[in-house]
Amino acid sequence: MTEQKPARRPRPSFTDQEALSFHSQGKPGKLEVVPTKPMATQRDLSLAYSPGVAVPVKAIAENPATAFDYTTRGNMVAVISNGTAILGLGDLGALASKPVMEGKAVLFKRFADVDCIDLEVDTKDADQFINAVRYLGPSFGGINLEDIKAPECFIIEQRLKELMDIPVFHDDQHGTAIIAAAGLFNALKITGRDISSTRLVVNGAGAAGIACVELVKAMGFAPNNVILCDTKGVVYQGRTEGMNQWKSAHAAITEARSLADALEGADVIFGLSVKGALTDAMVRSMAPNPIIFAMANPDPEITPDDAHAVRDDVIMATGRSDYPNQVNNVLGFPFIFRGALDVQATSINMEMKIAAARALADLAQEDVPDEVATAYQGARPRFGREYIIPAPFDPRLITRIPVAVAKAAMETGVARRPIADLEAYRVQLSARRDPVAGTLAQIYNKVRAYPKRIVFAEGEEEAVIRAAASFVNQGLGTAILVGREDRVQAAAAFAGVELREGIEIQNARLSPRTNAYAQLLYDRLQRRGYLMRDCVRLASLDRNHFAAAMVALGDADGMVTGLTRNYSIALEDVRRVVDAKPGHRVIGVSIVVARGRTVLVADTAIHDMPTSEELAGIAVEAASVARRFGYEPRVAMLAYSTFGHPEGERSERVRDAVRILDRQHVDFEYDGEMAADVALSREAMALYPFCRLSGPANVLIMPAFHSASISTKMLQELGGATVIGPILVGLDKPIQIVPLAAKDSDLVNMAVLAAFNVGG
Numbered sequence: 041m042t043e044q045k046p047a048r049r050p051r052p053s054f055t056d057q058e059a060l061s062f063h064s065q066g067k068p069g070k071l072e073v074v075p076t077k078p079m080a081t082q083r084d085l086s087l088a089y090s091p092g093v094a095v096p097v098k099a100i101a102e103n104p105a106t107a108f109d110y111t112t113r114g115n116m117v118a119v120i121s122n123g124t125a126i127l128g129l130g131d132l133g134a135l136a137s138k139p140v141m142e143g144k145a146v147l148f149k150r151f152a153d154v155d156c157i158d159l160e161v162d163t164k165d166a167d168q169f170i171n172a173v174r175y176l177g178p179s180f181g182g183i184n185l186e187d188i189k190a191p192e193c194f195i196i197e198q199r200l201k202e203l204m205d206i207p208v209f210h211d212d213q214h215g216t217a218i219i220a221a222a223g224l225f226n227a228l229k230i231t232g233r234d235i236s237s238t239r240l241v242v243n244g245a246g247a248a249g250i251a252c253v254e255l256v257k258a259m260g261f262a263p264n265n266v267i268l269c270d271t272k273g274v275v276y277q278g279r280t281e282g283m284n285q286w287k288s289a290h291a292a293i294t295e296a297r298s299l300a301d302a303l304e305g306a307d308v309i310f311g312l313s314v315k316g317a318l319t320d321a322m323v324r325s326m327a328p329n330p331i332i333f334a335m336a337n338p339d340p341e342i343t344p345d346d347a348h349a350v351r352d353d354v355i356m357a358t359g360r361s362d363y364p365n366q367v368n369n370v371l372g373f374p375f376i377f378r379g380a381l382d383v384q385a386t387s388i389n390m391e392m393k394i395a396a397a398r399a400l401a402d403l404a405q406e407d408v409p410d411e412v413a414t415a416y417q418g419a420r421p422r423f424g425r426e427y428i429i430p431a432p433f434d435p436r437l438i439t440r441i442p443v444a445v446a447k448a449a450m451e452t453g454v455a456r457r458p459i460a461d462l463e464a465y466r467v468q469l470s471a472r473r474d475p476v477a478g479t480l481a482q483i484y485n486k487v488r489a490y491p492k493r494i495v496f497a498e499g500e501e502e503a504v505i506r507a508a509a510s511f512v513n514q515g516l517g518t519a520i521l522v523g524r525e526d527r528v529q530a531a532a533a534f535a536g537v538e539l540r541e542g543i544e545i546q547n548a549r550l551s552p553r554t555n556a557y558a559q560l561l562y563d564r565l566q567r568r569g570y571l572m573r574d575c576v577r578l579a580s581l582d583r584n585h586f587a588a589a590m591v592a593l594g595d596a597d598g599m600v601t602g603l604t605r606n607y608s609i610a611l612e613d614v615r616r617v618v619d620a621k622p623g624h625r626v627i628g629v630s631i632v633v634a635r636g637r638t639v640l641v642a643d644t645a646i647h648d649m650p651t652s653e654e655l656a657g658i659a660v661e662a663a664s665v666a667r668r669f670g671y672e673p674r675v676a677m678l679a680y681s682t683f684g685h686p687e688g689e690r691s692e693r694v695r696d697a698v699r700i701l702d703r704q705h706v707d708f709e710y711d712g713e714m715a716a717d718v719a720l721s722r723e724a725m726a727l728y729p730f731c732r733l734s735g736p737a738n739v740l741i742m743p744a745f746h747s748a749s750i751s752t753k754m755l756q757e758l759g760g761a762t763v764i765g766p767i768l769v770g771l772d773k774p775i776q777i778v779p780l781a782a783k784d785s786d787l788v789n790m791a792v793l794a795a796f797n798v799g800g
């Protein structure tokens with residue numbers, strides 16, 4: 041396989057069309073409500089609603105604290121906006137802010153398992169907004185105000201804090217300040233600066249700018265060393281134009297009047313204003329080793345490329361994920377609220393904010409252990425100029441920040457339910473991580489660091505073309521579309537996709553390599569009844585044979601197909617060209633993610649009625665895939681029976697498979713036969729104290745293909761599980777086959793898994 045040079049700064053990107061499709065595909069928007077209790081029987085309904093519901097009603101009326109026990113309140117946050125300062129896009133109104141607020145709600149869930157809904161309040165009037173929110177306290181454990189412009193945001197937050205007994209936290213203010221302060225501390229350390237003598241300029245005297253100034257002063261910056269600027273220039277003592285009381289509180293005694301004046305010789309600039317506000321000349325005029333945090337979203341005050349072009353001693357951070365040092369409040373809000381909710385805090389105070397900032401700063405200074413190294417774009421980051429702040433996908437964030445926040449809440453007396461054992465709390469927190477999302481993100485990052493050439497066999501299909509464009513736009517490598525040029529171009533035009541650099545078209549009929557591919561096929565198939573002319577036909581007319589031959593002969597690193605042809609037929613095509621890896625068995629593994637748990641299920645693709653030997657082989661392959669995904673395998677050999685009861689022929693085969701694994705002395709945990717509930721439930725497993733699994737299984741080996749296929753499809757359709765796969769494992773070349781109804785995002789996932797060679 042060709043190993044290309046690692047890309048230094050991968051830039052995942054996307055087209056406007058991709059962004060719109062992402063939001064409109066399936067159910068429009070990004071979240072839905074899922075019940076946590078069964079609603080199946082009359083009894084369930086009687087308990088969930090009238091009359092049973094009256095019992096917790098009375099309990100809460102008697103003791104309001106029990107609302108945390110009987111309702112969603114304790115884990116529920118509202119993200120509330122009026123859309124007056126949406127990112128750096130300005131006042132576009134409450135409705136237009138909804139995609140951002142929904143996005144924030146799902147990030148709460150994704151990163152810290154906080155349930156969250158978005159509320160868009162359609163008023164610019166501070167009093168009306170306050171009145172709309174102040175009565176919502178009973179519904180939520182916390183309120184995250186978002187994208188509300190200054191100065192109204194200060195009035196709104198202050199007043200709601202006074203009126204409500206739960207944390208009210210304007211994230212653009214404090215979230216930004218916490219992350220920026222953490223990054224700043226580390227940048228000061230790297231450049232050997234003393235906090236008390238460092239000169240900071242903050243451009244943007246709005247929500248984020250003012251909060252940053254307040255936090256850094258609370259953490260030790262000298263008030264005279266901090267200059268605030270806005271659209272009118274420096275906020276100096278005596279200025280009258282465009283002022284308000286929050287700016288006045290930080291008005292500096294200075295001769296500087298413009299941002300350019302203020303930046304001369306300054307050590308640090310925080311940009312919290314708009315795209316392009318910093319010029320080359322300003323950057324040039326700063327002190328040696330200047331620290332530039334250009335945090336305007338979606339486009340920074342100056343790009344890192346431009347700043348580095350001006351001088352090479354800059355330490356640079358932006359709000360974007362496609363450059364090093366992302367100062368984005370997603371590093372904070374999920375984890376800060378997690379800690380605050382877990383102690384039922386009445387507020388998020390300055391001590392909790394400082395604790396979060398320090399925990400973040402400390403984390404970046406630590407060595408990155410192996411299990412998290414891959415989260416960092418394939419290269420292990422080391423504390424320094426390009427790594428002053430952890431990345432949002434760092435799996436350590438969930439165990440560090442909430443603990444620091446909860447501890448500070450307890451120390452400052454705002455915790456209604458203190459946590460006695462913080463170490464046990466830390467362990468509980470790690471279970472809240474969605475492991476497969478993190479794992480997939482890591483795989484994407486790895487592939488980005490070593491981009492690959494992936495051939496998409498069905499290159500004339502619109503979904504495939506969209507997937508190929510997305511693959512290229514995300515910096516994952518080169519996409520080769522197999523098809524007739526005019527058809528591919530017409531389908532691309534119809535799909536609104538630009539066939540940009542990085543997408544190649546290969547017409548099997550015209551390719552100069554088709555003869556080599558035909559010869560490969562002939563060498564392999566001549567004793568299976570194929571004449572040379574059959575092989576020429578296969579290579580030049582059949583996209584799967586052509587694409588698989590490209591991979592077999594090293595013209596591509598991996599292949600994806602399956603959208604237009606049944607799985608088993610596509611697999612037959614591929615198997616004419618590629619064998620199993622020597623000593624391996626080809627199987628299908630599906631990743632099932634449901635209710636925060638991830639299990640691998642096998643064999644979901646190949647063996648119809650596996651023999652005992654085949655079942656044992658499937659277990660070995662699946663366990664190695666689990667390790668490749670970063671899990672220590674606990675393999676359950678499933679049947680309808682558990683440890684011999686009830687007896688039956690199929691269960692006997694599974695028992696034999698366990699004996700075979702015993703004889704092979706494999707290096708992973710396995711046991712069986714057992715029923716699925718015993719494999720997955722700690723309580724059910726406890727009935728069999730001799731069971732050799734140390735905990736619930738994370739790899740399920742199904743007794744036959746039908747049970748594997750039926751159960752994963754039922755989980756997907758009835759259980760709301762996310763199922764990725766089947767992923768083909770054990771082939772000598774990385775080739776993946778998607779199901780017939782696959783979407784473009786499934787194709788991209790499979791292309792990435794092929795590029796990562798997950799089955800190798």
Ligand SMILES: NC(=O)C1=CN([C@@H]2O[C@H](COP(=O)(O)OP(=O)(O)OC[C@H]3O[C@@H](n4cnc5c(N)ncnc54)[C@H](OP(=O)(O)O)[C@@H]3O)[C@@H](O)[C@H]2O)C=CC1
Nearest residue numbers: 127128190245246247248270271312313336337359368369
């Ligand atoms: N990276 C991150 O995590 C975050 C980034 N941000 C970014 O910070 C920026 C500000 O957000 P927020 O504070 O919520 O917005 P606000 O509307 O509350 O404040 C905007 C501030 O920027 C000032 N400003 C606008 N244009 C300029 C300019 N050309 N030069 C100097 N100052 C200017 C305004 O000045 P005036 O007072 O004179 O009108 C105002 O003080 C946005 O780009 C936002 O995306 C915000 C939160 C988090």
Ligand SMILES: CC(=O)C(=O)O
Nearest residue numbers: 126127128212337369
């Ligand atoms: C990130 C964010 O909250 C903002 O740019 O407004």
Ligand SMILES: [Mg+2]
Nearest residue numbers: 127186187212
């Ligand atoms: Mg915001």
